[in-house]
Amino acid sequence: MRLSDSDKRKLDGEEGPAVRHAMEHLVKMGGAFEAEEMVDLHSCHLLSDYRTMGEGGLEFYEQLVEWGGIMRVPTTCDPMSMDMKNMDKFDWPEGYPEKQTRISDAFRDLGVALTFSCTPHLGHNVPKFGENLAWVEGNATGYANSVLGARGNREDSITAPLAGIAGRTPKFGLLDPENRVGECLSRSIRTSWSGWAATAVGLAIFRHWE
Amino acid sequence: MGGTITLHGRPISKGVAEGEAIVTDKALSFIAAAITNDEGIVRMDGHPLQGRSVMDKVLVYDTDIYSTGAGLSFYTKWKINQSTPRAIICREMHNIGGGFTIYTGVPSIDRIQEGLPWDLIGDGDWVKVDSEQGIIEVTKKS
Numbered sequence: 526m527r528l529s530d531s532d533k534r535k536l537d538g539e540e541g542p543a544v545r546h547a548m549e550h551l552v553k554m555g556g557a558f559e560a561e562e563m564v565d566l567h568s569c570h571l572l573s574d575y576r577t578m579g580e581g582g583l584e585f586y587e588q589l590v591e592w593g594g595i596m597r598v599p600t601t602c603d604p605m606s607m608d609m610k611n612m613d614k615f616d617w618p619e620g621y622p623e624k625q626t627r628i629s630d631a632f633r634d635l636g637v638a639l640t641f642s643c644t645p646h647l648g649h650n651v652p653k654f655g656e657n658l659a660w661v662e663g664n665a666t667g668y669a670n671s672v673l674g675a676r677g678n679r680e681d682s683i684t685a686p687l688a689g690i691a692g693r694t695p696k697f698g699l700l701d702p703e704n705r706v707g708e709c710l711s712r713s714i715r716t717s718w719s720g721w722a723a724t725a726v727g728l729a730i731f732r733h734w735e
Numbered sequence: 736m737g738g739t740i741t742l743h744g745r746p747i748s749k750g751v752a753e754g755e756a757i758v759t760d761k762a763l764s765f766i767a768a769a770i771t772n773d774e775g776i777v778r779m780d781g782h783p784l785q786g787r788s789v790m791d792k793v794l795v796y797d798t799d800i801y802s803t804g805a806g807l808s809f810y811t812k813w814k815i816n817q818s819t820p821r822a823i824i825c826r827e828m829h830n831i832g833g834g835f836t837i838y839t840g841v842p843s844i845d846r847i848q849e850g851l852p853w854d855l856i857g858d859g860d861w862v863k864v865d866s867e868q869g870i871i872e873v874t875k876k877s
Contacts, residue, residue, distance in 0.1 A: 550837065550838055553748075553837045554830070554833060554834065554837055557745075557746070557747045557748070557828075557833050557837060558747075558830060558833060572803070572804045572806075572807055574804065576767070577766060577767055577768075577802070577804040577807070577808055578767075578804065578807035578808060578810075578811060579767060579772050579807070579808060579811030579815065580811055580814075580815045581807065581810040581811030581812070581813070581814040581815045582807035582808075582810060582811055584814065585807060585810055603804075661803040661804065661806075662803070663802075663803055678830050679803055679829075679830070679831065680803060680830070680834075681803050681805065681806035681830060681831040681832075681833075681834035681835060682803055682804050682805070682806035682807040682834075683806035683807060683810060683834045683835055683838045684806065684830070684834040684838075685803075697830075698830060
């Protein structure tokens, strides 16, 4: 994978340990998935839920903070697993609210907007046509790719924050314009049955690929 | 132990590991709700591996499905509970699986040239994954 001079400086640690750590992972990802180069990232969306990530996820985020990590692109976050305003109404396991709170604290330090929403595109994180994103939320990534014309893979919850800290991501999958060309074309006429017809065509294509 | 066969694939996360194979032709998710963080037990309802642990095994499956949150769930399995497989072999590695195996250093490999991995590797076979070289050695159980 080709690296720009700026990429190499980040990889050499000139922009701090968090950026170097992020770049080391992203370079390995690019190599494994046969990316030819890295591209600028424009938007990021992260996993917030302690129940899902567990103790390791909390340590992961706090380590990035300790290394001086900061998100270089607009970054929002998924819902957490508890209602902080009504936490007394539930019987949480011992220590659980504190750990969920530490994730929020780490996000503040990293520069993440505490939106706690799985639809970033309906708030303040709306990528433009052709921009690159690293979002952990699959439904939102589908919307961003197909409706907004932004470019993003269904990103995993480790790679997304690292891409945000580096401000770069390897160009593979749906980030590569060569992979964004339609593979089939259906023609239809507009009738009152268009919706049903479109559903039938979609199902037929899905079954063919399956 | 039976004979040994050598397979070739695409390295994703580089490293060397070996262990007993646990095999499915279905997709999996490493999200905590699908595979428990503490013991690596598959909880996916109706899945062929439901109730079995992937901990310390060489895990063979189709590809990753469901939540992108699987990355940090896998990281907790690896960092806190040591409940991950020793190595992973997929038909086609999703970038979700690529992300968590590369970050943790758990060896992973996909696109086996000789055929579908579950046709070539059986439950209980002893499998050595060398994803530095893209080579898998399979010693058949019997």
